[in-house]
Amino acid sequence: MEALLAGFQSIAHPMVMLYLIAGLLMGAIFGALPGLTATMGVALLTPITFWLNAQEGMAMLLGIYCGAIPAGGIPAILLNIPGTPASIAASWDGYPLAQRGEAGFALGVNAIFALAGQAISVLFLAVAAFPIANFGLRFGPPEYFALTLFGISLMAGVSGDNLAKGMLSGMIGLALSTIGLDPMMAVARYTFGNAEFLDGIAFVPVMIGLFGLGEVFHQMALPRESQVLALAARLGRIWPRWTEWKRMALPGLIGSGVGTVVGAIPAAGGDIAAVICWEQTKRFSKKPLEFGNGSIEGLAASTTACNAAIGGAMTTMLTLGIPGDAPSAILIGALLIHGVQPGPLLFRDNAALVYAIILLMLLAAVLVAVLGVVAARPLASSLKIPKPWLWSAIVLLSLVGSYALNNSITDVWVMAAAGVAGFLFRKADIPLGPLVLGLILGPMMESNLRRALILSRGDWSSILFRPIVAFFLMATLASLLWPVIQRIRQKTSAP
Amino acid sequence: MPENFQPLNSKHLNGTTGSRSGASPGRFLVPVAGGALGLYLVISSRALPPGLGSLPGPGFFPFILGLLILTFAAMIAWEARANSQYAPPVAVTPWASWGLPAIAVVLIAAWILSWEWVPFLIRTPLLVIALMRLAGSSWRAALLAAVAFTAFLFAVFQLGLRVDLG
Numbered sequence: 001m002e003a004l005l006a007g008f009q010s011i012a013h014p015m016v017m018l019y020l021i022a023g024l025l026m027g028a029i030f031g032a033l034p035g036l037t038a039t040m041g042v043a044l045l046t047p048i049t050f051w052l053n054a055q056e057g058m059a060m061l062l063g064i065y066c067g068a069i070p071a072g073g074i075p076a077i078l079l080n081i082p083g084t085p086a087s088i089a090a091s092w093d094g095y096p097l098a099q100r101g102e103a104g105f106a107l108g109v110n111a112i113f114a115l116a117g118q119a120i121s122v123l124f125l126a127v128a129a130f131p132i133a134n135f136g137l138r139f140g141p142p143e144y145f146a147l148t149l150f151g152i153s154l155m156a157g158v159s160g161d162n163l164a165k166g167m168l169s170g171m172i173g174l175a176l177s178t179i180g181l182d183p184m185m186a187v188a189r190y191t192f193g194n195a196e197f198l199d200g201i202a203f204v205p206v207m208i209g210l211f212g213l214g215e216v217f218h219q220m221a222l223p224r225e226s227q228v229l230a231l232a233a234r235l236g237r238i239w240p241r242w243t244e245w246k247r248m249a250l251p252g253l254i255g256s257g258v259g260t261v262v263g264a265i266p267a268a269g270g271d272i273a274a275v276i277c278w279e280q281t282k283r284f285s286k287k288p289l290e291f292g293n294g295s296i297e298g299l300a301a302s303t304t305a306c307n308a309a310i311g312g313a314m315t316t317m318l319t320l321g322i323p324g325d326a327p328s329a330i331l332i333g334a335l336l337i338h339g340v341q342p343g344p345l346l347f348r349d350n351a352a353l354v355y356a357i358i359l360l361m362l363l364a365a366v367l368v369a370v371l372g373v374v375a376a377r378p379l380a381s382s383l384k385i386p387k388p389w390l391w392s393a394i395v396l397l398s399l400v401g402s403y404a405l406n407n408s409i410t411d412v413w414v415m416a417a418a419g420v421a422g423f424l425f426r427k428a429d430i431p432l433g434p435l436v437l438g439l440i441l442g443p444m445m446e447s448n449l450r451r452a453l454i455l456s457r458g459d460w461s462s463i464l465f466r467p468i469v470a471f472f473l474m475a476t477l478a479s480l481l482w483p484v485i486q487r488i489r490q491k492t493s494a495p
Numbered sequence: 496m497p498e499n500f501q502p503l504n505s506k507h508l509n510g511t512t513g514s515r516s517g518a519s520p521g522r523f524l525v526p527v528a529g530g531a532l533g534l535y536l537v538i539s540s541r542a543l544p545p546g547l548g549s550l551p552g553p554g555f556f557p558f559i560l561g562l563l564i565l566t567f568a569a570m571i572a573w574e575a576r577a578n579s580q581y582a583p584p585v586a587v588t589p590w591a592s593w594g595l596p597a598i599a600v601v602l603i604a605a606w607i608l609s610w611e612w613v614p615f616l617i618r619t620p621l622l623v624i625a626l627m628r629l630a631g632s633s634w635r636a637a638l639l640a641a642v643a644f645t646a647f648l649f650a651v652f653q654l655g656l657r658v659d660l661g
Contacts, residue, residue, distance in 0.1 A: 033651075164574060168529050168567040175536060175560045182553035187543060189553055213603075217596035220630070388630035389640055392623045395603065400648050404658045412607050416600070423596055428525050446556050458550050 007355025011363075016059045019052065020360060023063020024367055030064065031071030031083045033397065037204065038068035038084055039326040046334050054338040054353060059360050061334055065327045066364035069270060069307055070114035070372060077106045079394060081212035085204065086270030086309065088436060089278040089302035091211060096294035101236050104376050108238035109299050111372020113252055117304035118365035120256035121263070121311020126358050129319045129347075137320060139265060141451035142463040146472035147265070148445035151272060153479040154279045154437060163483060165430045173438020174445075176201055183447035184454070196410040203439055205402040205415035210432050212398045213415065214422020216391050221423070238376045240296070248300035251281045255304030262305070263312025269325035270306035275437060277305035283482060307365075314361065318342050318354060523575055529568030536561030598629055615653070615660040619645045 010016075023045075030041030041064045049057030072084030077094030090110065097106040139147070152170065179190045180200030191197035240248065255277045262273035281301035282291040291298045313328040321343035323329035332342055340350060347354055385393075402415035425432055456462045463469060536557050546552025606622045620641035627637035652658040 164567050164570040165525065168525075168564060168571065171560055171564045171567060172529075172532065175532070175557065175564065178557050178560070182543075185544065185553055187553040189543060189557065190539070217599065220595040220599060221592045223592070386632070386636075388627045388632040388636070391630055392626045392640055393644060395599070395626060396619065396623065396644050396648060399603070399606065400652055400658075400660065403660070404652055404656065407659065409607065409610060416603055416607065419603075420600060430525065450551055453550050 003351035004355045006352035007359055010055050010352060010356045011059065011359055013055070016055050016360075019056045020059040020063045020364060021367065023060040024067035024364060024371065025063075027064035027067025028071040028371070031068030031087075032074045033083065033401065038065055038072070038086075039330065041065075041068050042327045042330045042334075046330055046337075049334055050337060054335075054340060055356055057334060057338060058331075058353075058357055061331055062357065062360050063364055065331070066118060066310060066361060067368055067371075069310060070110060070118075070303070070368050072306075073110040073114070073303060074107065077110060078103060079212070079390070080215045081394065081398070082207060084270075085207060085440075086274055086306035088207065088211075088271055088433075089274040089306070090299060092278065092292050092433065093295045093298040093302070096292070097296075097299065100294055102294070104236045104238045105240065106299060107376035108373055109240060109248070109296060110303050111369050111376065112240075113248070113255070113300050113303040114307045114372065115365050115369035116252050117256050117259055117307030118310055118368070119362060120253075120304075121260040121308035122314075122358055122361045122365065124256075124260050125311045125315045125318070125361075126355075129315050135261075135264070137322070138468065141448040141455060142466055143468045143472070144448040145445060145452055145463075146469040146476075148441045148448065150472045150476045150479065151276065151437065151441045152445065153476040154276060162429060162431060165428075166434045169425065169430050169432065170434030170438040173435035174442040175438075176206070176435075177439050177442025178446070183443065184450050194410065196408060200443065201414055201439070202405060202408075202411050204405055205411040206418045206439060207436060208398045208402050209415040209418025209420075210422035210425075210436070212394050213419025214426060214432075216394050217419060217423035218426045219387065220391070221427075238373060244296055248296055251285075251297040251301035252304045254281055255301040256308045259305035259308025260312040260315075263309030263325065264316045265312075269313065270309035271440060273309040273312075274302040274306040275433075278302040311361070314357070318346060318357065319344060523572060526568040526572035526575065529564055529571065533561045533564030533566075533568055536564065595629060599626065602626060602629075610661050616645060616649065619648065 026045065027038065027041055031038060042061055045064060046061065049060055052060065068084060069086050072082060072087035073090040073094060074083060076082040076087040076091035077098050080091050080095040082088045082091050094106045094110065097103070152174070177200065179197055181187070181198050182189055188198060255274075258277040258280065259270070259273040262276060263270065278291070278298055278301055281297055282288050282295075285291065285295070285297055287295065287297070309325065313323065313325045314331075316322050317328040317332060319342075321332065321341070323332055335342055340346065340353060398415055398419070399412055402411045403409065405411055422432060425435075452463050453460075464473065538561075540554040540557035540561060543554030543557065544552040545554045545558070602622055602625050606618055609618050623641040623644050624637045627640050628634070632640070649660065653660045
């Protein structure tokens with residue numbers, strides 16, 4: 001209790017509040033601009049915190065982290081371009097909602113459920129930090145392989161009606177992930193002599209191209225009338241109705257739970273959490289056909305999951321000193337600069353700082369929601385911008401954003417190629433979600449399987465019969481069989 | 496799948512757009528392209544070390560992926576063939592509607608290629624003006640957008656974040 005009070009006292013200072021708000025605003029810019037990510041924001045602004053004390057520095061960096069993730073949902077909803085990788089799933093339902101004239105509502109849900117996700121996961125961090133972190137610590141290469149295999153199996157779920165096309169798209173994503181140096185033997189694969197491909201294909205430029213540039217090309221190919229219809233779309237209300245609250249409550253809770261747990265697993269960030277949660281909520285929804293077409297349940301689930309992953313990642317980071325995702329890895333560095341060593345001893349030696357961090361994150365969550373709701377209407381009015389302006393803005397942001405990631409022209413070419421591929425995939429009615437999933441999970445799956453086999457000297461049985469592995473393999477089997485069972489049931493129940 | 500599918504309207508089916516029977520060879524473009532990719536992966540993976548026994552090498556994953564891509568491409572081809580006998584005529588997007596995206600691709604490629612020789616403050620407004628005019632904007636709007644977008648990006652990325660935009 002004394003530590004909690006000391007933590008509260010240390011943040012109840014005008015300068016700490018000021019740095020938190022400044023961080024939130026900068027985070028919102030980094031999240032909302034495609035090509036700029038939460039990781040980049042935290043990394044670029046960490047040097048500024050060298051001149052601040054630990055509380056002020058953490059306030060600013062946490063503000064950036066907590067502000068960028070929900071802000072990534074803004075371009076995802078309005079432009080179908082995820083601002084950060086974590087907001088991929090938000091575009092699947094948010095953008096169709098915006099196209100139906102409910103952009104304000106989608107932005108409102110994004111802000112409110114960001115608060116829910118962040119607040120619940122932070123409360124969870126305060127209560128159950130150690131058990132979750134210990135669970136994450138039990139993950140070795142076999143468990144990671146099983147987790148990624150489970151993630152890959154979700155391709156079937158995000159493929160919609162085109163199961164074969166969805167799986168083909170996913171396999172193409174996995175094939176793209178093999179470009180670069182082989183993870184175990186450092187053999188160059190499919191680099192075509194380009195040294196920049198040795199590190200593999202950067203995920204963010206592909207995502208910007210597929211969802212940003214590809215969407216622009218797609219809209220350009222539409223007849224003029226449908227473009228005008230899209231322009232005339234209403235902004236709609238922001239606040240959900242009582243019946244909608246009731247529909248979104250359970251997906252929000254599932255999102256908070258899944259996001260926290262997935263976020264706590266090292267290297268599994270908000271993007272994986274959101275996709276897993278979106279797919280699982282769809283599976284148990286009474287209206288699965290709405291998912292991907294403007295489902296409020298889908299938007300609530302994915303938004304809470306990617307935001308809850310922040311609390312999960314911070315749990316592993318603070319209790320074990322292991323980063324849950326990329327931004328928390330940079331936060332470890334920032335804490336070390338201030339003489340604070342994350343890990344179990346932190347709770348004993350500097351509990352006041354831990355409570356200060358928890359309180360700052362709660363405060364950031366509330367401020368993010370207030371900011372999001374207040375700014376929803378002006379942001380939604382960007383839909384009224386004439387299409388040529390919008391197209392030019394998206395093209396330029398995609399080009400400059402993909403270059404700014406690594407100062408690499410190759411990344412810009414990759415983004416442009418992904419844009420053309422995204423357009424052709426849309427024309428051929430091939431879903432894009434599985435491709436992204438394959439690209440994210442491919443390297444993790446391959447390296448962990450091969451690592452596990454080396455550790456077990458090629459003995460598959462010692463990998464497959466581990467409890468966590470067995471659990472994920474069962475879940476994978478269920479995930480693959482479920483769409484088939486559903487189809488058979490639909491066929492037998494049809495007149 | 497979360498695709499923002501917009502059905503073709505009546506104009507597409509009337510005059511400017513044609514229709515084709517379900518048995519059109521266009522249905523087989525996806526499986527043929529997928530099959531070619533799968534075949535390439537299978538063949539090219541043979542050049543990589545396959546690994547020893549149950550310890551897979553660098554060629555193992557591309558080989559398996561190639562086989563899987565071939566399988567799914569075959570499934571799509573089989574589905575297309577099975578459906579072609581019963582499917583109603585399919586609305587076809589006219590080639591003319593591909594013109595706008597095709598020109599945009601060329602403009603974007605020119606913008607990237609000119610990175611080394613043409614400064615950002617020149618090549619970017621030129622791209623914006625071309626895109627805006629292509630999309631039907633007036634010269635005035637195009638010029639305004641070119642100045643506004645270029646200034647914003649230059650301020651944020653070059654001056655603010657110190658990204659060298661060329």
